[in-house]
Amino acid sequence: MSALKHLNKYFYKYKLHFLTGVIITVIAQIFTLFTPKLVGDSIRILERLDHIEKETVIKLLLENITWILITTLIAGFLTFLMRQTLIVMSRHVEFDLKNEIFQKYEVLTQSFYKQNRTGDLMNRISEDVSMVRQYVGPAVMYSINTLIRFTVVVVQMYIISPQLTLYSLIPLPLLGYFVFKLSKQINQRSTVFQQNLSILSTFTQEIFSGIRVLKAYSIEEKKREDFEILTENSKQKSLALAKSNSLIGPLMIFLIGLSNLVVILVGSLLYFNGKIPDIGIIAQFILYINMLTWPVALLGWVSTMIQQAEASQKRINEFLKVEPEIYNLIPHSTPINGKITFKNVSLIYPDTGIQALSDVSFTLDKGKTLAILGKTGSGKSSILSLISRFYDVNQGEILIDSTPIKDCNLYDLRRSVAVVPQDAFLFSDSITNNIRFGKENATQEEVIEVAKKAVVHDNIIQFDKGYDTILGERGLTLSGGQKQRVSIARALIKDAPILILDDALSAVDTETEEKILYNLEEHSKHITTIIVTHRISSAKNADQIIVLDQGKIIQQGTHEELLTAIGYYSELYQKQLNEKEIV
Numbered sequence: 342m343s344a345l346k347h348l349n350k351y352f353y354k355y356k357l358h359f360l361t362g363v364i365i366t367v368i369a370q371i372f373t374l375f376t377p378k379l380v381g382d383s384i385r386i387l388e389r390l391d392h393i394e395k396e397t398v399i400k401l402l403l404e405n406i407t408w409i410l411i412t413t414l415i416a417g418f419l420t421f422l423m424r425q426t427l428i429v430m431s432r433h434v435e436f437d438l439k440n441e442i443f444q445k446y447e448v449l450t451q452s453f454y455k456q457n458r459t460g461d462l463m464n465r466i467s468e469d470v471s472m473v474r475q476y477v478g479p480a481v482m483y484s485i486n487t488l489i490r491f492t493v494v495v496v497q498m499y500i501i502s503p504q505l506t507l508y509s510l511i512p513l514p515l516l517g518y519f520v521f522k523l524s525k526q527i528n529q530r531s532t533v534f535q536q537n538l539s540i541l542s543t544f545t546q547e548i549f550s551g552i553r554v555l556k557a558y559s560i561e562e563k564k565r566e567d568f569e570i571l572t573e574n575s576k577q578k579s580l581a582l583a584k585s586n587s588l589i590g591p592l593m594i595f596l597i598g599l600s601n602l603v604v605i606l607v608g609s610l611l612y613f614n615g616k617i618p619d620i621g622i623i624a625q626f627i628l629y630i631n632m633l634t635w636p637v638a639l640l641g642w643v644s645t646m647i648q649q650a651e652a653s654q655k656r657i658n659e660f661l662k663v664e665p666e667i668y669n670l671i672p673h674s675t676p677i678n679g680k681i682t683f684k685n686v687s688l689i690y691p692d693t694g695i696q697a698l699s700d701v702s703f704t705l706d707k708g709k710t711l712a713i714l715g716k717t718g719s720g721k722s723s724i725l726s727l728i729s730r731f732y733d734v735n736q737g738e739i740l741i742d743s744t745p746i747k748d749c750n751l752y753d754l755r756r757s758v759a760v761v762p763q764d765a766f767l768f769s770d771s772i773t774n775n776i777r778f779g780k781e782n783a784t785q786e787e788v789i790e791v792a793k794k795a796v797v798h799d800n801i802i803q804f805d806k807g808y809d810t811i812l813g814e815r816g817l818t819l820s821g822g823q824k825q826r827v828s829i830a831r832a833l834i835k836d837a838p839i840l841i842l843d844d845a846l847s848a849v850d851t852e853t854e855e856k857i858l859y860n861l862e863e864h865s866k867h868i869t870t871i872i873v874t875h876r877i878s879s880a881k882n883a884d885q886i887i888v889l890d891q892g893k894i895i896q897q898g899t900h901e902e903l904l905t906a907i908g909y910y911s912e913l914y915q916k917q918l919n920e921k922e923i924v
């Protein structure tokens with residue numbers, strides 16, 4: 342139960358719901374007690390048929406029936422209110438917990454996301470929270486209900502006949518035990534079934550995402566066979582679960598029947614021996630026992646529900662406990678101008694231990710442009726990650742406007758950097774909203790202006806719905822180059838003092854690239870720009886160019902300076918000149 346302690350704060354938060362629920366449950370239980378009493382009274386009236394007039398008997402019976410109706414209606418209404426308070430409370434807790442987890446997910450760093458699979462993250466915020474809700478809602482409600490009903494009913498039974506009470510209760514622990522055992526089995530089987538389902542959905546999700554590769558390699562047949570094996574496995578698990586589930590009903594019927602038999606048998610003996618005054622009591626006890634069997638059976642079920650919730654909350658707590666390695670250290674705002682200085686910076690990725698950068702130094706004044714070139718894996722993107730402080734350096738120092746990066750307010754810093762990533766990610770939303778992501782309150786004119794600068798406007802207006810065209814899974818699929826340019830427009834609209842293009846022009850032709858670079862130069866006169874590229878054409882106009890190799894700067898200077906030096910840059914220039922890539 343220790344993991345579930347995390348939820349106590351929510352019980353405290355919703356204490357009014359909780360206490361009201363408990364009070365309503367007590368009153369509801371008291372009202373359910375009237376029915377057995379009134380049924381017993383009715384039988385006692387019938388027993389007196391020889392002594393009183395038939396009309397009087399009928400009148401008394403009708404009176405009893407009316408009371409049964411009234412008390413049952415009140416008990417029913419109170420049970421409805423009980424659900425309204427306790428189950429509604431559990432829904433509130435469910436959403437609060439989801440929000441708490443989501444907020445945590447938002448502050449966790451890239452390393453966390455690299456170490457944990459998306460499916461797992463989704464599961465904890467959905468499946469696990471649902472399991473926990475079962476504890477906060479139904480489990481708590483049924484436990485309170487059972488406790489109160491048991492106390493109220495057993496006290497009432499004991500007052501009427503202590504002996505009959507004792508015998509009638511004998512089968513109940515047996516019922517509780519069997520249901521507990523069975524629910525445990527159901528629980529285990531359902532966990533296995535869920536795990537299998539998870540494997541199945543991960544498999545299908547990957548198939549759908551990679552459907553083009555699958556078809557291109559013509560491996561549909563093989564994948565169909567794999568899928569069949571997985572579904573067959575799932576079916577077996579599901580059948581085993583259904584078998585256990587189907588045992589619950591008959592078991593309940595058998596044990597309730599057994600309890601009734603005990604009451605009738607022992608009750609009759611006590612009646613014959615004059616230990617109970619009338620047979621109305623036997624009828625009353627049968628009803629009492631039936632009132633107790635469900636709650637006792639539910640106890641077994643509730644205990645497995647709590648075990649499941651405990652396991653789920655444990656998994657949730659694992660993530661809630663994770664402390665992000667990168668967090669904001671500065672509470673006040675720190676405006677950013679755009680000067681960037683790297684002083685002997687080294688970076689080792691914590692999860693892989695790969696040394697991505699070593700001893701990197703450069704200074705980029707506000708409004709200047711830096712181009713970074715280098716072979717794949719040489720550390721170009723790592724420099725960019727450091728500027729947005731997605732990682733902290735292992736050695737050296739990064740200054741933003743002469744302030745150590747850790748002394749900058751993290752949110753101000755990230756708001757001041759507009760990034761066009763290597764893999765442009767667009768949301769399943771309209772093109773306008775995708776661009777507006779960079780500036781929520783941007784007008785349509787601003788959206789069009791940046792789209793023109795990113796040289797994608799002409800493409801957009803050719804779509805039937807223009808800027809309202811929906812992108813993504815259920816919408817239009819843009820080409821790689823179009824995606825990159827929408828992503829550039831999104832970064833431009835942000836109007837941040839630092840603009841980063843991470844190989845963001847790789848999918849556009851050289852002519853369009855030239856136009857975009859020209860527009861960028863106009864747009865970013867006062868903006869510090871960093872362009873990571875494999876093309877000399879993208880780098881040549883930069884104020885400063887650095888060439889990386891295995892995390893180290895091997896060349897540094899302007900286009901002209903580097904052309905005259907022997908090395909990577911001039912070799913690449915020659916190669917690309919030959920390929921006529923440079924205009």
Ligand SMILES: Nc1ncnc2c1ncn2[C@@H]1O[C@H](COP(=O)(O)OP(=O)(O)OP(=O)(O)O)[C@@H](O)[C@H]1O
Binds near residue numbers: 723724
């Ligand atoms: N998030 C990360 N976690 C762990 N290792 C990483 C991470 N990102 C990059 N690396 C590793 O760091 C090294 C440098 O990678 P980086 O992405 O900076 O290179 P790059 O020059 O941008 O490459 P490319 O031109 O292919 O984009 C590589 O060996 C890579 O495997």
